Amino acid sequence: MRLLLTPLSPTIGVLIFSVLTIQTSSGEQLDLNSHFHGFTSGKRINAYPYTAPERVVDKALARKHKKPQATEPDGAAAALVDPSADFGMQGGPGMPGGMSNRLPPLQTVHPPAPNEKDWVLTAGNESLVDNVLAISLQYGGRLVSMGYYLRGQDVNYYAIMHKYTGPVFIKPAPMTFDELIKAVRENEARDLALTQVCGQEGKPGEITFTTYWERIPGVEFHIWFPGQPHADEQKQHFENNGYRLTYLCGYTEAGKGKYVGVWQKPTKSEAQYEAHYGLTMEACMQKDRLLVQKGFVATSLRVFNNKNQVLCTGIWENRNGRSNVQVGQNLEVMYRNMQRNPNMIPRQISHYFDNYQNIVYVVLWSDVDVNRYPNPPPLWDEAPIPVRFLKGSPELLSDDQMEFLIKRVEHFMKDLNIPGLSIAIAKKEQLKFAAGFGYTDIRQQEPVTPNHQFRVGSVSKPVTAAAIMLLIDKGHFTLESKLFGKDSIFGSEFSKKYQYPRYVTEITVRNLLEHTSGGWDNLQSDAAWVQPDMTTKELIEYVLTNVPLEYKPGSMWIYSNFGYQLLGYLIETTTGMSYEAFVKKNIFAPSGVYDIQVARPSISERAPREVVYYMSGNGLGFNPYEMLPPERIGPWGGWIASPIQLLMFMSRIDGFTNREDILRLGWSLNIMGFNGWQHDGRMPGSAAMLVRLDNGLEMAVTVNKEYSERDFFHELGYVLHHIGNNCDWWNDDYDLFQKSRRSSRSAKRHREAVQTTNTTNPHVIRFV
Structure with a gap:
């Protein structure tokens, strides 16, 4: 049974770990025209040879249809850090400490050719970062660190992608604590291990958790909330049973610092390590310098705003290697500082806001690969297939x-x-x-x-077609019946606010059955998947208004899920039954299919x-358990x-x-x-x-x-x-x-x- 504890109160703590015991105390830049398809560092080029599928990118960005919660401080919380303090801050003209309140819409840095695809560090406007991530995904990149913040209503992202062969991974939309617990239980059933988790506050006291999961058969994990009642007993229990703290993150809840971590076994490292949480930014940088002198390497370091200070969490391992923490706004300057050692690459990125309301990035660089799990071996390499x-x-x-x-x-x-x-x-x-x-x-x-x-996917379409043909046999409508406009099945039901766009009033039942409606192509932007929180009726009105048909109905074959979504709605409005109930009673039951x-x-x-x-x-990965509701998916793939x-x-x-x-x-x-x-x-x-x-x-x-x-x-x-x-x-x-x-x-x-x-x-x- 998992030991999961709801965070209750802030604390400052230091954990010193060995393998067996726990003691507790109070640039050269790449030509992006040819490689990153349309982006240079800090600039946007108005030419994109391709754009990755929207659903792939949405998943990488934790799904855009769930808007990120605000993380920018307000009021008195804006006075945070002396920007001239010695945190390894970038120097230069402008604000104190080299800060500037004018940032380009996109920053992107990466190694020079021929290693330009090995990693990318990017920050900026949501849509621009979105495209960079999509391109890296196409090259085999894996998301290793990511975050976001709001400027008014504008969403800004930052992320690090590494290219290496590893297990399939997912980054779902932010979830509540209850949803997190459910995800732990359900993802464990399919060998998905939680490797990253962090909280963020939207409205005061409303916390959601961003998570990152990888398919790692045989790995066990526990979520841990340090500094809370019974956390020490949990820690001791985990250590006694061979677990190791692999991830640690801090966030603010109702003005108080809270923390969440992940314990795993087995892990990729057995080195002695220290974990610290609740340190101020200054104390964290001092701790980093001290531990580096002792031969430790930082494997995790994150910061966050908490009232009038910046707090930090970190994990350091006693092993060969080097690490360096860079603090500032300009990612290119950070990269130039690290270029002397090409093995030093960005591992983790987080942010805080300074006295001047400027965004400040904290990037951990190192030459140590940690927690890189390999792709699981083939299932049937040795085992017989039952x-x-x-x-x-x-x-x-x-x-x-x-x-x-x-x-x-x-x-x-x-x-x-x-x-x-x-x-x-x-x-x-x-x-x-x-x-x-x-x-x-x-x-x-x-x-x-x-x-x-x-799940049989689009094999559901013949089932829907059978139901439509049955209703035609009963005389409810014909193959040539039109769906929208004057003297049609739906009439003006979906044109009360706007007139039907071009070609819509020409669509017939036959067009929908035969995929000749003239648009709503699955391959370009599948209209059936958009706006997942809408009802079918709301979706139809949205698509008719916002996704125009490209061709005259009957003139072009274009495979369309949304066309069969319309047929499902036609079944419901004609029969007064839900699509699922009608098909079960009138199609499957006569065929001898019941369960x-x-x-x-x-x-x-x-x-x-x-x-x-x-x-x-x-x-x-495309998460099989992050699907549309049954009423939205049944007629075309459910x-x-x-x-x-x-x-x-x-x-x-x-x-x-x-x-x-x-x-x-x-x-x-x-x-x-x-x-x-x-x-x-x-x-x-x-x-x-x-x-x-x-x-x-x-x-x-x-x-x-x-x-x-x-x-x-x-x-x-x-x-x-x-x-x-x-x-x-x-x-x-x-x-x-x-x-x-x-x-x-x-x-x-x-x-x-x-x-x-x-x-x-x-x-x-x-x-x-």
Whole structure:
């Protein structure tokens, strides 16, 4: 159980650590035209060869739709520090200590070629810093330190990015204390370790926490609030159990200094270390000089304003290396001071405001890499991949056929490091095979079964299309019905404040189904994701007003999530039911699919048979559990389902004759060489593919890890191609759909596994 303590009162303390005990006492600059695409240090160049995807950058900046809380002091709190004090302050003309109240909109420094991508230190206007971070992310940069402050209503950021290979990471939006505790619990379930945390005050007494998480399997951590009741006992407990303080930060709450830290085990260092908090800025600089003389290296140092003073936290390790703390406004001057030793790079940045209301940056430079965790090894390097079959599936294949199928799936999973996969195959609307591979939960090593459910992303669109076609069959509207304007379905509902923009009144139901509305392109700026706090109705009004159509409806195919968001709203206004309730009752239930729902955003809300989702890569991750609410995501990408359930639904829309069909719209046709229909879907942490071949073979596959590259779906398509080329394996004598229904019902009560005896793979286990 985690020991988590709400901060209560300020304190000043010094911690001296060894491995076993605790004692407590009271420039050359890079040509950025060619490398950083449009920026020079302190200047903006009006040419950008590219702009990174908005969602990537928003995540790097802790999501712009959640506005940062003010950190600038007001009133008497502005009188803070004597700027002429000897803190290593930059000298120069202007204000005392080289200070100036005029800063360029962007400061950016980095090493010269050929190492220009190794790191970047930047500060300035939000949008400009945003672009620098996006470019560094494209180069493989990792966010190692970041902060912000407000000047009136203007948001200003500063950050350090390093390029090195490490685990996938996320930096969520600021969260409350309760949200932090929930995040600790849920992120632990997917091996995300908290490596940085700090508080900040918006309104007096309202604290939010910025956090930074990395996927580090096997690392345990605890949040700690030093200086609070029981903090000493917690510290002793952590040290006795092999933990080490790896991060420490201070912030102000209601005028009082508060502190938060992270304890971890195991860590990348076992050197003796000291941690200090509650020191004044002057005392902190003196402590740094003293410890450096004793052979210590600063590994963490942060400052913050507290009433009429600047307070500091720091961690120093007794190890080989050098560190230096630079204080000032001009990042370029700092870099020039450090250029004599190219191994000295910026590690951490924080800020305070001086007597003159100037922003002052405090940057820790060192030649020591600390807490750089490597990318976790591939999951299936040595371990066998467990398999669970739907009862009856192995008996319909020979040993050679089974071995071929298993090896093809295993090759795909090992090649892309997929934790869990589920597949189902039907022929002429009869289920012939279903199996789960790998783990639904890596930490618990819970195997995937054929009845586990996955987010299926855009495979939800055929479901929405089926519901629309059903309403057309009932005479509520036609494919050619217009949605906006005179004599349309919605009429003037969304034009009460403004007239409908160009082309909007020409959109028909068919246009939405076929992605020919003329805009709202997913690839440029996906309108379905904007304004996450809005209701669907509010979103529609916002998009119609602010995101114009580019082409005349019907003239251009542009894949659009927002188009299907409109279809979901059409279903709700027509039926008086929620989208989810209508589809469950009128589409899934007639298909024999019952235990199904639109995905919820958090781990604690996931369905009983839903898998855990994982991020891919070794850079900034798309957090699977930072999603839109169900009502916003359902019509275009929100459903969870097992592959068996997808095929049961498919049997009602596939055009084959064994079962009565509902629709034949809402599909991508003849994609990736399939002789038939295909639709794939992707959400953060999951992907799915649903295929219907003209030879009667139908396949569905789902995974609980997502890759943004299109080649991922090509690889997945190859797997299904190889299986589809062997459709003659199965005859027409058996239908496992009935077994799957019984198995699905029993899975809600219990699971049991028995060893399979009719296969050459010793790791295969059959689900009963």
